[in-house]
Amino acid sequence: MSDTGGRPLSFVLNGAPVGPLDVPEDLTLLEVLHEYLGLTGTRMACGKGVCRACSVIVDAEDGSSALRPACLLPAHSFAGKRVRTVEGHATRDATGEVSKLSPVQRAFLAHYSFQCGYCTPGFVNAATVLVERLSRAPVARGEVEQTVLAALDDHLCRCTGYVRYHEAIRDLILDTPGLTRDR
């Protein structure tokens, strides 16, 4: 690991408190998720915060949420924050098994949205943040496509050509009451 020595790190992950963990200063959040917490759903790809496969959600006090590149940012920069990863979206039963997928996850599955799946956790997180944002601030129905494009455009995918990701989220938004307004 590292010879810089660790210091305690605590944060909230998928609704449950984590830590304090003894985490070296130079570890990224992605390394802590993978190596300390056994959560491998967040993907390492470019390592430079460009492709967004590693995006996690950080929830702010005011109820808004933002995406952050876990491959790049130090784990300690998430101290005290509320973080969500792809493992946090589905409903789980008492034994911890997934009992129901989230609407975004179901939409992606129903639309055959992904192929190799490497970029999928980032798309799930970005689309979830978008859907939650629209539930607070609905968008005109005629602006849904450009809203989806703007929200997902930083996310890279080599396999799919993006169509099934974008159509899935467009249709989910149009079909979910409260996310759109007529004009």
Added chain:
Amino acid sequence: MAGRLTAAGLPPLALEALAARAHAQGLATGAVVHTFNRWQWAEAEFELAKGLRVRLPIDGLALRSGDAYRVVPRTASFFPPAQRNGAGVVYYTAAAALVELAIDVRTGAVRLLRHHTLLECGRPLVSELVSGQIQGGVAMGIGHALYEELPLYEDGPGSGGWNFDRYHLPRASEVAVFAQSAEILPPLSDSDPPKGMAEVTVIPVVGAIANAVAHATGLRFRELPITAKKLQKALA
């Protein structure tokens, strides 16, 4: 010399000069070939001129002289054994593409407005996967045509220092994600089998984009990708 015909001490002959002479003397000025592959190219011998027999990895040849093409008969043919059909990948999906694009003459940036793919893949097995392959292939072809540059030599991607910050993969906004369509043509017959398609749609969209750029600007690019930088320079 530098790819041109020359003789000691004389300036190299320009292609135009050679072509003019070929036309004037009634020599071959164009060729159309047919090829056949069964995990190996079929080969055939052709007599190009009296006493000049050549063996080429093609099974059909026509040469142009004046305004007319003339089929050159095979004098011998060498086909790979028919058992190699068992290898399977001999019945291919055919694909074609149409694109509509806009060019910013100031920056040289090409923006895809719409595209349409035609595919003949026999009887599709899983239509969602067929369309997924179409969409993914087209996006990759768009990258190949416009964005994804792999320069040779020391500072190229072989340097090990390359990543997505230098290698531009197309974004959703660059593949006309909501303005594309595809058409799967009906099977050729009731017994037409499903045909392998792989990523065939990578291919035709590249030519369609290069042709559209040529239609829009009169500029014919022979090397890909047609980046904004290259187009801007050519338009200047």
